[in-house]
C-alpha cells in the first residue's frame with residue numbers, strides 16, 4: 001500500500017512499538033504525527049522521522065487528558081487538513097496484585113490505556129465521518145484476550161479496547177471507516193522493564209521485537225484486517241480459549257500457579 005499523502009496520527013511514539021511504527025510508516029512515505037509526554041524523547045523520534053518524511057511532526061500530549069488531546073487533534077487538522085489513520089498505541093502496564101493496587105493507580109491506567117484511545121477517537125472521528133474514509137487501529141494485547149494474575153487492571157483496559165474496537169467496527173464500516181485491533185504477546189520494550197524483575201519470565205520464543213509488531217500493524221492496515229494476535233503460539237492459545245473456555249481456564253490456572261508459586265504477589 002502506498003502511504004504517500006496519508007496523514008497518520010500515532011500516540012506514544014517516544015519509545016518502543018509506537019516509535020518503531022512511526023519510523024516504518026514515515027519510511028513508506030506517510031506524514032506521521034506522533035505524541036507522547038517526554039519532549040526530549042519525542043525530539044529524538046522526530047529527527048528519525050524527518051530523514052524520510054520531512055513533513056512529519058510531534059506534539060507533547062498526555063492522552064489521559066481530554067483537553068490536551070482535543071488541542072493536539074485541532075492542531076493536526078489545521079496543519080494537515082485531515083487524519084487518514086489513527087493509531088492508539090500509548091499505554092503502560094504494571095505487575096501488581098489487585099488487592100495491593102491503589103485506586104488512583106487503577107484509575108490512571110484506565111485513563112491512559114482506555115480513555116486515552118476514546119478521547120483520540122472522539123476528536124478524530126468527525127473529520128473521518130465527513131470524508132467517509134479512515135482507519136482507526138487500537139493496540140490492545142494478548143492480555144486483552146486472556147486474563148493473567150497480577151495484571152487485572154491492565155487486562156481490563158485491554159479487554160475494553162477489544163470491545164470498543166469490535167463495536168466500532170460494525171458502527172463505522174457503513175461510513176467507510178475501518179477499525180482494527182492488534183493484540184501482541186510480550187514485546188521487548190521499555191514497558192516490560194517496569195515488571196521484568198517481578199513477573200515470571202516469558203519463554204524466549206514468545207517474545208516479540210517492536211519491528212515484528214510494527215510489521216503486523218502495517219499489514220493489518222494494508223489488508224484491512226479486524227484483529228491480529230501475535231505471535232502464532234499465543235494466537236493458537238486464544239483460539240483454544242474461544243473453543244473451550246472452561247478447559248482453557250483450568251489448564252492455564254495449573255500452569256500459571258506452578259510458575260507463580262516461587263514468587264510472592266507484589
Ligand SMILES: NC(=O)c1ccc[n+]([C@@H]2O[C@H](COP(=O)([O-])OP(=O)(O)OC[C@H]3O[C@@H](n4cnc5c(N)ncnc54)[C@H](OP(=O)(O)O)[C@@H]3O)[C@@H](O)[C@H]2O)c1
Pocket residue numbers: 011012013014015016017018035036037038039041061062063064089090091092093112139140141142183184185186187188189190191192
Ligand atoms: N511491551 C509489551 O510487552 C506489550 C505487549 C502487548 C501490548 N503492548 C502495548 O503496546 C503499547 C506500547 O507499549 P510499548 O511496549 O512500546 O511500551 P513503551 O516503550 O513504554 O512505550 C509506551 C509509549 O506510550 C507513551 N505514553 C505512555 N503514557 C502516555 C500518556 N499518558 N500520554 C501519551 N503518551 C503516553 C510513552 O511516551 P511518554 O512516556 O513520553 O509519554 C511511550 O512513547 C502499549 O499500549 C502497551 O500496552 C505492549
